[in-house]
Amino acid sequence: MFETVIGLEVHVQLNTKTKLFCSCPTSFAEHQNSNTCPTCLALPGALPVVNKEAAIKAMRLGYAINGNVNHTSHFDRKSYFYPDSPSAYQITQLTKAIVQKGEVHIDLPDGSKKTIGMTQAHLEADAGKNMHEGEYSKVDLNRAGTPLLEIVSDPDMRSSDEAVAYLKKLHSTVRYLDISDANMQEGSFRCDVNVSIRPKGQEAFGTRVEIKNINSFKFVAAAIAYEVQRQTEAYEDGVYEQEVYQETRLWDVEAGETRSMRGKEEAADYRYFPDPDLRPLVVTQEMIDEAKMMPELPDAKVKRYTEELGLKMYDALVITADKEMAYYFEEMLEQGAEAKTAVTWLTSELLGRLNKVGLNIENSPIDAKTLGTLVAKISDDTISGKGGKEILDHMMENESRDVDGLIDELGLAQVSDDGAILAIIDEILAANPDKVEQYKSGKDKLFGFFVGQTMKASKGTANPGKVNELLKQRLS
Ligand code: ADP
Ligand code: MG
Ligand code: ZN
8 A cells, every 4th residue: 555765864983093173082981071172172263174084984985885976075064052062063064975876785585686776975073972960961072073974875765674674784884894883882873764655656755754863773673663654544544744744753662662853954944054164175096095995895795605606695695794704704715614514604503602602703712713624624524514513512612722633632533434434334234134134125224224333333433425335335
């Protein structure tokens, strides 16, 4: 009946050493108001100077999403009357942002793909923090002037699945580019969700509401679901005009609903005008060269993993979703691990064990070199898969990372030598003449019995493939 339309605005805190327009450090775990200077305190006469590192990081995102990086962009003032902004305006980029247009490719849970258009990415300064303690309100301006990159999408998403896939892709891209730590709990990657509905087939968009500052993928999906239902019900009850109007809402985590926060200001209310203190931002060739230096991004990795390493699309997406995971995987390959085997050992064996004890790939007690070495030993039949699991379990509990040493210590070296295995087989066959007779007269099921006995006699170290092969020979 109805179609959902979603556009997202993501605020990414850039991981620069200093603030956007002054040389104060961006680390705000410091004592309150200590990372401040006349510029970020907006004292009269202090002049802002654009941070080159922030501009380069914004440009890098621009190149990564195939956007237009403007060689000249402008800064504007947006009126903002709150105590956490001593200047009473925010410096941002309205009409000519550093990045315009672009695209983000997303992969949906059902395996389909879609391209989301980007409107722009612009630089702006963050505000400080208001704190309310008892009867006092206090202001900490350590964060005031921290560089943000606001990344605005076109209203191209049609479901919360698409919105979440887009956010995850952007989050991972920003982390690969190393332009932000993108920590959602700490607010360095936060998102405003714009949602509207329209009857299927109608071309004009419906009225959108904006849900501010959501900091988890789960809440984004929940807020969209709630808002779609609210708007749909209003439409069906004939009160759409009265109940759905352009406004800013909040996601109330406790109540599981969106609540009205304030009527949406029209652009006129912000009284934007060009910042007279800042000259246009003109990028140099040197800045362009530096911005274009970037690592292999998830889309390219997926292509390489599927086409050159033969991974399944699903596995390639899982591995590349997270740069730590991709780098871990690639380091395993450097140890000689075979790609598909490496995927299994990384995603099910290692992650399964880490999960159980509340760890993840970033703080894994077993590093990629070790797991890669272990997997290489499985691929070349030095040990069996079962032996590999035993070593992993041992490593989760103990200090040693010496794979060869542990193979010896735990007696896991696999016997692949024909002579040694045949000796065991012959013993087993000699001890069970009746079963051999039954097998030869057609009781095929007994084959498993012989395999089991041989494996047991070898204490599990015989190469199972070899055991099968040699048993077949002997019994034929
Ligand atoms: P503002 O700067 O006032 O928030 P913009 O026009 O820049 O407004 O749009 C902000 C976001 O809203 C963009 O991500 C855009 O894609 C999205 N958007 C615009 N119209 C709609 C709509 N009808 N439904 C859903 N999202 C929309
Ligand atoms: Mg907005
Ligand atoms: Zn400062």
